[in-house]
Amino acid sequence: MKIDLIAGARPNFVKIASLIHSIQQSSSKIDFRLIHTGQHYDEALSGSFFKQLELPNPDIHLGIGSGSQAEQTAAIMIAYEKVLKKNKPDVCLVVGDVTSSMACAVTAKKMQVKVAHVEAGLRSSDWSMPEEINRVLIDSISDYFFTTTKEASLLLIKSGKSKQQVFFVGNTMIDTLLRFKAxxxxxxxxxxxxxxxxxxxxxxxxxxxxxxxxxxxxxxxxxxxxxxxxxxxxxxxxxxxxxxxxxxxxxxxxxxxxxxxxxxxxxxxxxxxxxxxxxxxxxxxxxxxxxxxxxxxxxxxxxxxxxxxxxxxxxxxxxxxxxxxxxxxxKGNWKKGKIPLKWDGKTGKRIIEILIS
Missing domain, CATH: 3.40.50.2000 (Glycogen Phosphorylase B;)
Structure with a gap:
């Protein structure tokens, strides 16, 4: 199996890290490409960042850089289309709701590549947020949906997605947090x-x-x-x-x-x-x-x-x-809180096992 892992902003890499670690630990043969769109140029996204999170250097850096939402979207789509013309994966996996995730998901779908969305089904109902538009667009075209909560899964199923497409797996960001907490x-x-x-x-x-x-x-x-x-x-x-x-x-x-x-x-x-x-x-x-x-x-x-x-x-x-x-x-009256179900550090493993099956 060949998987493209798309990341363009710092939080994306934190989420993708869990999937890379799970692939590396899997007994199945999985080839992946870590694709950095370059949507955000951030000094914190340097070699030290990748070293801290035990990430390999990106296999492909699209080098998009700054620009308006439309400029970034267009540039990412053009650059990723060129990548896909040379070598298509079986699955394009996107995380979250940034421009990079939306642009690559649309491009992959048009190139007949299956799309998997990690953190699917999240909604704020705030259409002033570009992220909300991206979430809805990605979920409208994806083939596989990996959710952080049962509620997100239910939302997707109510919107017409098949139960066979939607998987409640937990939170990859928490995988990375727990892995590096010490x-x-x-x-x-x-x-x-x-x-x-x-x-x-x-x-x-x-x-x-x-x-x-x-x-x-x-x-x-x-x-x-x-x-x-x-x-x-x-x-x-x-x-x-x-x-x-x-x-x-x-x-x-x-x-x-x-x-x-x-x-x-x-x-x-x-x-x-x-x-x-x-x-x-x-x-x-x-x-x-x-x-x-x-x-x-x-x-x-x-x-x-x-x-x-x-x-x-x-x-x-x-x-x-x-x-x-x-x-x-x-006054000491703040609530204690509970940890949501399946936020247990094993989400990446669940996602990879589902994709293999």
Whole structure:
């Protein structure tokens, strides 16, 4: 069996890592190509990143680079079509909801290659998010659907997918988290600021609605600082967020703006934090498994299990919502949470076994 594994952004590689490790451990003969579209150019996606996650270097790098959604989609489709014309796999496997996944899925399907979607069936019902459009498009044309929850499987079946196409397998991102949990790396900020467990706040913000307007970003930061109980706030700054931050001055002795951390460094900090405040989807899954309180600054989520079962609370995009949430946290009333079914570190193995069969 020949499989193309598509990745274009940092979270994709974290998810793909589980599948590569499972292929390497399988007794069956499986050939795979790791294809890096180059959708995101990120210094953190360097040799050290691949080494940390025990990943081989990409077999093919499409080198797409930056551009608008349409420019990236078109460039990826053209480049991947050339790859497929030379050598077709049996299956094109895409993960998540980024532009790379959608563009390669469409291209593969038009070239008569089977498409497998990992993290299928996730929905936020927010059509202002490019990711939601990508999820729906990928699920509309895929042949195999691998879901993180029973609810996602049910959604796909209700939408007309055959039960024989849909497989509830768990979460590949959690596979990677559990595999490397013992190898988390203490970053420099820990020693520089003499941080202590459960006595600092981790903050990440990158969604356009939260960071593209300086006034909105400033309001969020002011509210977080005001309600932080003077705990250090560690903020690894996304490049798009850094650009907006440069437009205003905000002085706070407990706010630490730092460069993005590596995967192993970032999760070291998350695991030991008092709370994570974020607008990311994937981080809410990781905090749920690590039992860390999480506040999500979004109006909706495609990962409702992190709220109904996990440690996450959806606060919305009104900065005022942080006040009661922080009060609840510091009173010790935050929920404990449970780990969703099959988030057990064995998802990649399940997916590979199903594809072989």
């Amino acid at each position: 190898s988390f790396i203490q970053p420099r900020i820990w020693l520089d600021q003499k941080l202590r467990e459960k006595e600092y706040i981790m903050l990440t913000l990158h969604r356009p609605g939260n960071v593209d307007k300086a006034d909105q970003l400033k309001l969020f930061l002011k509210e977080i600082i005001k309600n932080s109980n003077a705990l250090p706030i560690i903020f690894p700054v996304h490049p798009r967020t850094a650009e907006v931050l440069s437009k205003f001055e905000l002085i706070a002795s407990n706010l630490y703006l730092i460069d993005p951390l590596s995967y192993l460094e970032f999760n070291y900090m998350v695991e030991r934090s008092k709370v994570v405040i974020t607008d990311s989807g994937g981080i809410t899954e990781e905090t749920t498994v690590m039992g860390v309180p999480c506040m999500t600054l979004r109006d909706n989520t495609e990962r409702p299990e992190t709220v109904t079962l996990g440690t996450n609370e959806l606060l919305g995009t009104d900065p005022a919502a942080l006040v009661p949430a922080m009060e609840k946290l510091f």
